[in-house]
Amino acid sequence: MRIGVLALQGGFIEHIQMLRSLQADAFEIRRKEDLEGAMDGLILPGGESTVMGKLLADLGMTERLQGRIAGGGLPVLGTCAGMILLAREITGPGAAYLGAISIEVRRNAYGRQLGSFHTEAPFKGIGPVPMTFIRAPWIERAAPEVEILARVDGRPVAARQENALVTSFHPELTTDNRVHRFFIDIICRKRKTP
Amino acid sequence: MQTEAAKQQYELNRNLAQMLKGGVIMDVSTPQQARIAEEAGAAAVMALERIPADIRAAGGVSRMSDPQMIRGIQEAVSIPVMAKVRIGHFVEAQILEAIEIDYIDESEVLSPADDKFHIDKSLFRVPFVCGAKNLGEALRRIAEGASMIRTKGEPGTGDVIQAVRHLRAMTSEIRRVQSLKEDELYYAAKELQVPYELLRSVHENGRLPVVNFAAGGVATPADAALMMQLGAEGVFVGSGIFKSGNPARRAQAIVKAVTNFNNPAILAEISADLGEAMVGINESEIQLLMAERGI
Numbered sequence: 090m091r092i093g094v095l096a097l098q099g100g101f102i103e104h105i106q107m108l109r110s111l112q113a114d115a116f117e118i119r120r121k122e123d124l125e126g127a128m129d130g131l132i133l134p135g136g137e138s139t140v141m142g143k144l145l146a147d148l149g150m151t152e153r154l155q156g157r158i159a160g161g162g163l164p165v166l167g168t169c170a171g172m173i174l175l176a177r178e179i180t181g182p183g184a185a186y187l188g189a190i191s192i193e194v195r196r197n198a199y200g201r202q203l204g205s206f207h208t209e210a211p212f213k214g215i216g217p218v219p220m221t222f223i224r225a226p227w228i229e230r231a232a233p234e235v236e237i238l239a240r241v242d243g244r245p246v247a248a249r250q251e252n253a254l255v256t257s258f259h260p261e262l263t264t265d266n267r268v269h270r271f272f273i274d275i276i277c278r279k280r281k282t283p
Numbered sequence: 284m285q286t287e288a289a290k291q292q293y294e295l296n297r298n299l300a301q302m303l304k305g306g307v308i309m310d311v312s313t314p315q316q317a318r319i320a321e322e323a324g325a326a327a328v329m330a331l332e333r334i335p336a337d338i339r340a341a342g343g344v345s346r347m348s349d350p351q352m353i354r355g356i357q358e359a360v361s362i363p364v365m366a367k368v369r370i371g372h373f374v375e376a377q378i379l380e381a382i383e384i385d386y387i388d389e390s391e392v393l394s395p396a397d398d399k400f401h402i403d404k405s406l407f408r409v410p411f412v413c414g415a416k417n418l419g420e421a422l423r424r425i426a427e428g429a430s431m432i433r434t435k436g437e438p439g440t441g442d443v444i445q446a447v448r449h450l451r452a453m454t455s456e457i458r459r460v461q462s463l464k465e466d467e468l469y470y471a472a473k474e475l476q477v478p479y480e481l482l483r484s485v486h487e488n489g490r491l492p493v494v495n496f497a498a499g500g501v502a503t504p505a506d507a508a509l510m511m512q513l514g515a516e517g518v519f520v521g522s523g524i525f526k527s528g529n530p531a532r533r534a535q536a537i538v539k540a541v542t543n544f545n546n547p548a549i550l551a552e553i554s555a556d557l558g559e560a561m562v563g564i565n566e567s568e569i570q571l572l573m574a575e576r577g578i
Binding site: 096097098099100101102103119120135136137139140143144147148169170183196197200201202203205206207221223224259262 | 291294295296298299301302303304305306321322323324325326327357361362363364380383384385386408409410535538539541542543546549
C-alpha cells in the first residue's frame with residue numbers, strides 16, 4: 090500500500106513515521122510529478138494552511154489534487170491545516186483550497202498558542218483517543234452527507250465524507266495509531282470495491 | 284518539580300514548533316509587511332520595530348517592541364506571531380505572554396538585560412525559541428525551557444557564514460555525541476556544561492530534542508536551501524527580505540527554496556530575476572558580534 094504525504098511544509102515527517110510503523114509504504118509529495126504515480130491514499134499534514142495552499146497553487150498541484158480526490162475517489166486524510174485545505178468553506182475572509190469535503194471550518198478557533206490543549210474524547214468506531222490541538226480549527230458547519238466522528242465541548246473536530254477524513258487535532262503527534270489505522274481501513278475497503 | 288500541566292504545556296509548545304518545520308519565519312515591522320509575508324507563504328512572522336540591519340545601523344539600546352505594534356500585527360494575519368525579548372528580561376516576557384504572543388524569541392539581537400542569567404523559561408506557558416551557536420548553548424537553553432532552537436548566525440548582516448558555522452558546529456557535535464560510549468556521556472555532559480539527560484537524548488536520537496531552525500544572515504533562496512541541506516528544519520529571515528529590492532518576490536522565492544531545497548532545477552528558476560539582494564556587510568567588517576551575547 091502506497092500512501093503519499095504532502096511534504097510542502099509542516100509536520101509531514103510525523104505522519105510518515107506513523108505510517109511506516111504500520112507497515113505502509115509512505116512517500117513525500119513535493120512536486121506535481123509526485124502526484125502522477127501509483128497512490129492508494131494521501132495525507133495532508135498539519136502546518137500552516139496559508140503556506141501549503143499557496144505552494145499548492147504556485148507549484149501547479151491544486152487541480153491535479155482535486156482531480157485525484159474528487160474525480161478519482163482517492164482516500165485522503167487531512168489533519169489540522171490539512172483539514173482546512175480540504176474544506177469547502179473557510180469562515181471569514183480567504184478562499185477555500187481543495188473543497189473536497191462539505192464542511193465550513195474556522196481557523197485558529199481555539200485562539201492563539203495559549204489556547205492549544207491536549208484532551209481525550211470518543212471517536213466513532215474507535216473509542217476514546219488522545220487529541221492534541223495546536224492553534225487548531227474546528228468544524229463550524231457540516232452538510233448532511235458529512236458524518237461527524239468526534240466532538241470536543243460540543244464542537245465537531247473529526248468528520249468523514251466518503252473518501253475524505255478530517256481531524257482538527259494531530260493524531261500523528263501522539264503514540265496512538267488508531268486514527269491512522271482507521272484511515273488505512275478506508276483505503277483497504279476502497280481497494281476491494283473499485 | 285514540574286507539574287503535569289506544565290509538562291503538557293511544554294509538549295504543546297514543542298508541537299507548535301513541529302508545525303512550523305519546512306517553513307520560513309519572516310521579520311516584519313508593520314501590519315502591511317506582515318500581510319505581504321503571509322501572502323508570500325511565511326509560516327510565522329516575527330514582529331519587531333526595527334529589523335536587525337537597522338538595529339545594527341542605529342546602535343543604542345534595543346528593547347522589546349511596543350505591545351500595541353505587536354497587537355496590530357496579530358490582528359493582520361492568521362499565522363503565528365512571534366516577538367523578541369532581551370536576554371534575561373523576564374518582565375518583557377511576562378508582557379508578551381499577557382498579550383498572548385505565539386512564540387517568544389529570547390534574542391541576542393536585542394541588547395542583553397542580564398549578562399549571566401537567561402530567562403527561566405519553564406515558568407512560562409508561552410513557548411520560547413532561543414539562539415545557539417553550538418550544542419552546549421542549545422542544550423542549556425532547552426534545559427531552561429526553550430521549546431525551539433535556532434542558530435544565532437550574525438543578524439542584520441546578510442552574510443550567511445556565521446549561520447553555516449553554527450549549524451555545522453551543532454550537527455558535527457551531535458554526531459560526536461552519538462558515537463560516544465554510554466559511560467563517556469557523563470564526562471561529555473560535564474565538558475559541554477549541559478544536563479546529562481538532555482545529552483543522553485541527543486546520543487540516542489541523533490538530534491536535538493526540539494526543532495532546530497537556521498537564522499542570522501540568510502538573504503537569498505540559495506542561502507535558505509544551503510541551511511536546509513546542512514540540516515536546518517526551517518529558516519528565519521530577518522533583514523534579508525524587507526531590505527531587498529522586491530520584498531514580496533524575494534519572500535516567495537525563499538519560501539519555495541525551503542520546500543524544494545534539494546531540487547537545483549527549481550532553485551535555479553526561483554533565484555532568477557529577484558531584484559537587488561540586501562547589500563550586506565561581511566563578518567570581518569562589523570564591530571558588534573551579536574552571536575557572542577548569551578552563551
